[in-house]
Amino acid sequence: MNIFGSEVSVAALRERTGDLASVAGVREVVLGNGVERGVRAVQLRSAAGLEVEVLVDRALDLGGARFRGVPFGWRSGNGFRHPGLHEHSDEGGLSWLRALDGLLVSGGLDHTLFGNEVDATQYRYPPKRTVAHGLHGRLTAIPGRLLEAGEVWDGDRCTLRVRGEVVQATSFGEHLRLTRTIEVDFDGLEIRLYDVVDNVGYERTPHMFLYHLNFGWPVIDAGTELVAPIAETTWQSDSAAVQGVSYRVLPDPQPGFVEQVYEHRLVADEDGRHRVALIRGDSTFGVEVSWDAATMPSFFEWQNLRSGQYAVGLEPSTHHVTGDAAAREDGSMTWLEHGESRSYRTTIRVLDGVEATTAARDAVRRVAGQPEGSNL
Template sequence: MSDLFGKTYSRDELRKKSGDVSQIGGTKLYQLQDGNEKGVRAIDFKTGSGFNFTVLPDRGMDISYAEYQEASLAYISPTGTLAPSFYESQSLGWLRGFYGGLLVTCGLTYLGAPSIDKGRELGLHGRVSYIPAKNVWVDGEWDGDTYVMWAQGRVKEAAVFGENICLTRKIWARLGESRLFIEDVVENLAFERTPHMILYHINTGFPLLDASAELITASQNVRPRDENARPGLEECFCFSDPIPGYAEQVFYHEMKTDQDGHVWVALVNRSFKNGQGLGIYVKYSKSELPNFVQWKMMGEGLYVVGLEPANCGVEGRAKERERGTLQFLEPGEKRYYDLEIGVLASREQIEGMEKRIRKIAS
């Protein structure tokens, strides 16, 4: 059954009231044409609930724009969507095409700060978000009374005398729901083991993010990444209006899980639309992604908070190796990652999520 427009409908009822499901929701594949975004494929998801988002197959199957009832959920950076051919791999060049968006994947073999690891110069956050996907499949179908829509593709990071690693990603949603699901499989196709680092860079922005917003987590412990973030430790759960000259702050959260091993995190704004409230939550498995990174950037025009589940830290691969925490994939090994990102559309839903998370934390 699908909850739409204040009522619940069966498949037959919706089929009788529409000529095609696209009248209500579904997916649309098209290509961007202007400037340095020219040639980038995009897939719009329309769920019928007011929750809409765009997947970019040519940018690692990541998610750019997302909205709920015309209110943006994600930060969009000054770069806008950039074609993958503009990728700059050295140093901080990755930032020249960081469009923000609801999700940018970092990895797959390195991420974090630029570093020199075993004599190899590595830039910021890896290559995967700049690699176009192959075998892209966009479709939808009825499963009983539920309409399911999806986009799937394979992103391969490979080099002669280097890694050969593949990400198979499926992003899907249900008609009438305000949430999406990410199912990732990362496989080492090489005959030697390879480093594996992955981070899900989920970027919230205005109007969801505002001075009245707050972060709700079941954090056991929070520590600053560096001395620059230490003064903001006590205020990491709250936010402000944009601040001139603000320097980014990054925090590591040690999370408690529910009885099924899941971490729940929410960024909420109870004051949105005169108290109606708006929020976004992220659910994932701690056994898959043991680390949670919070990126707090309160700058003018750079007003964003990142919610970032990861299997590593963000100081770079050399530091991860030095600490003995660098993960590897053996030949033929696969890792599975499942995430859920959803909208909290009212104060009641926000309070329900807060109750859930506070219970986990207690």
Template sequence: MERTELTPQHISTMIANPAQMGGIETSVLDNGSGRDTRIAWINTGTGLRYKVVIDRGMDIYDAFYNQYSLAWQSHVGITAPQPFSDKGIDWLRTFGGGLLVTCGLSHVGGPESDEHGERGIHGLISNLPAEIESIIQPDPAAGRMEMSITGRIRETKVFGPSLELRRTISGTLGQPFIRIHDEVINRGNTPAPHMLLYHFNLGWPLVDEGADILWQGDWQPRFDPSKHKIFREGGNFRKCPAPLDSHSGSGEEVAFIDPATNESGECVCGLHNGRIGLALAIRFQKEQLPWLTNWQHWGRGEYVTGLEPGTHPPIGQAKAREEGTLIQLAPGESRTYDLVLEVHSGHESVQEFRSQFPE
């Protein structure tokens, strides 16, 4: 299908309200477990549209390209934030999936307890609401095609640590991509531990039997190799399989990857489904996010793979401290992170993306 390109003539003669083309619409859910949760629908005007859950760390839940869903959603769905759901495996009770769940800001991994405190799965940030700083709408008549939403999420307590995430999610009208720019700042007066992981959850129909999981780099299985049937030498871990009975319940496999970079220091990963002619690319800077985790959970009715750039794999704060890799942000110190998600459709665009992964 040929797509109509937007021209200045269209803007000046055909369009009264730019919302007819796309933009950002905020709302509040009014039913179910997510009742009273603030959201923002973002429409790029290309078929790519997605939902930012303002009250859940500005994570991204629904994401569609034309008729195709890109994201996996769990049975949990969207729930209202649970800021004190940080013990043991409580995090799983509010893990609705979605295109992006942010893990951190000070712990990424399973539950643990030591002399530095008690930490539940994957930290607090995805259960904290944002304070919206700005929403910028596109204005094609004024020559502005960019749009963005910016908010601040605070992971803090009296006497610290006090970390703040300033997140901007942005895009350009007429282009099928999502930009994420994050800045993590230590607002306290003592050093603060810092770990961050972007838990991208891809689902059907983008993820389907025979679809290709694309990444490059040296890897190791998360668990004892004898416990892995997929992530082992000779294993076919780059193709999505049919649902597996062995992945019912909590069955899963995970690989920790040292991702390869291109000439500009950028890492690229993603997924391609040739049946529907669609691919999703995730781009990030290795200097900022040196690790990639691939989670595969092929349960019946719970069919998902995760591609997860991070400052660390999900090893937990205690292990990172033991290895000497735990980041300590000094008072006032900040770190920035930049990621881009791109949708590729059409033979030429998909092949250009795939050419970055030589057989």
């Protein structure tokens, strides 16, 4: 394994420390103050300097993320809010924004995108003819059940692994289960996310899923570029046309900036994966996200460049930005019968140095070019 820049065998490493946790490892903690009080988390730390928090009580999402002490996961100021404080229907369905914090905030399991009221007659419960959804659904505020947290050895290779499940259920309604596995190699620079969503219930149930992957300063800064194999931009928020800020190259923080959202149609690589990167203007640092194009064919870019916020979200999604009602109408909604499931594989990789960012950029460019500006 590569330990602190040198190739070291496991035997040699064990000779030099009484506890491998001095180099890398897994640690369970409980947050203890403010709105975070009582939230269980698992910290993964690799020998390469990659650190990430798995928030067990926030649907096993990802909290703080750092590389050699430098943050790349966004912190909004909300904190990793205890799910007991969440009120799903508050603020006209926008209360999800109070839970928006950290590297990954997942949307789902039966609804994503903006809130609305949709038909629920498939559940055959006369008092509930419809169901009301808030922004990005209920998943974020559901505590997970931790199934595994530790080191997994295969010969001389070690993987840091967290596995758990989150159940979204109600009587006379949906009964969906998310089984999530998060892995980091002992000496690794990437976070691997494996999700399986299955219908535990016996009624035909809608399924929508979205990853709100949030990146902040210093990977987000003036000159940072979104590198993506974009065939076309199919939708943009009204604010994009009014403010005139590039989708591709970022400015400094902007006072009063109104969020800009784009839906880009991406070209998959030869392995059937979508691949995008955020690279600093000096090319010294970046992050790359890749995922299976078939399971999450849609992709949104979220720009929150307001002073005091300043983040970019990369959002693989199962459905288009038009959302729940439109997916039901045009037939694109995913319906799961009892026992049916969907699987998702996503990788978040740190790009350390000019060589790594150049290789990532070249890999994207081999798939497809990229327009200078939105074509809308």
